[in-house]
Amino acid sequence: MTVTIYHNPLCGTSRNTLAMIRNAGIEPEVVDYLSATPSRDALAAMIAQAGLTVREAIRSKESVFAELGLDNPALGDDALLDAMVAHPILINRPFVVTPAGARLCRPSEAVLEILPSRQAGAFTKEDGEAVIDADGQRVPKNG
Template sequence: MNVTIYHNPLCGTSRKTLEIIHENGFEPNVIEYLKTPPSRDQLKNLYERAGISPRDGLRAKEPIAAELGLTRPDVSDDEILDAMIEHPNLIERPLVVTDNGVRLCRPQDLVRDIL
């Protein structure tokens, strides 16, 4: 099975998710999304496949989210996606893609659903 993780090695949840993937016998394709961010279309597709909205995938705790007004309830999904592409640190992590689906793995144990 193919496994891809959009990973931030500085994030404990992302590291734990990667560890669970390895413990289950998989060698994933690791994409450090801060260095190699997905395109806008890729990100939109990942969220659609995961069954979440861009707002659900927004790392709202990042100070820049508030600075850009992205935490307001009237901000559109398109505005959030555009900001994520410009500022990849706004993308919540880790996103994991397998043949069984896509999950935003917060908490990390959610990865088990798609392995």
């Protein structure tokens, strides 16, 4: 069983997702996608497997998004994928791929939908939000 996370260690959501994978007793393949960018075909396949459009998988908050004019609705998937491969900071993160599927794990708890094993114990995000209780069960969201 292989679990792969396309990870940016500077991103809190990515760090929380990685920690939840490890909390399930899984040591994933960690791909620093900024330096080991997936191929265009692999990226397109992962986005499709996650049930997203390319536009949903692009990180529009990055300055290079505006600089390249990627907000132009006339740009198709090919242009967006080319930009993501050329500028991997544009790939939204973290993507996780398991035998059960692929997800863009925003929020990080989305990873729980595709992990092959349950959480081994309590898990609290970096910001202090409790996600998993001591019995390995999801903590209900407040409000």
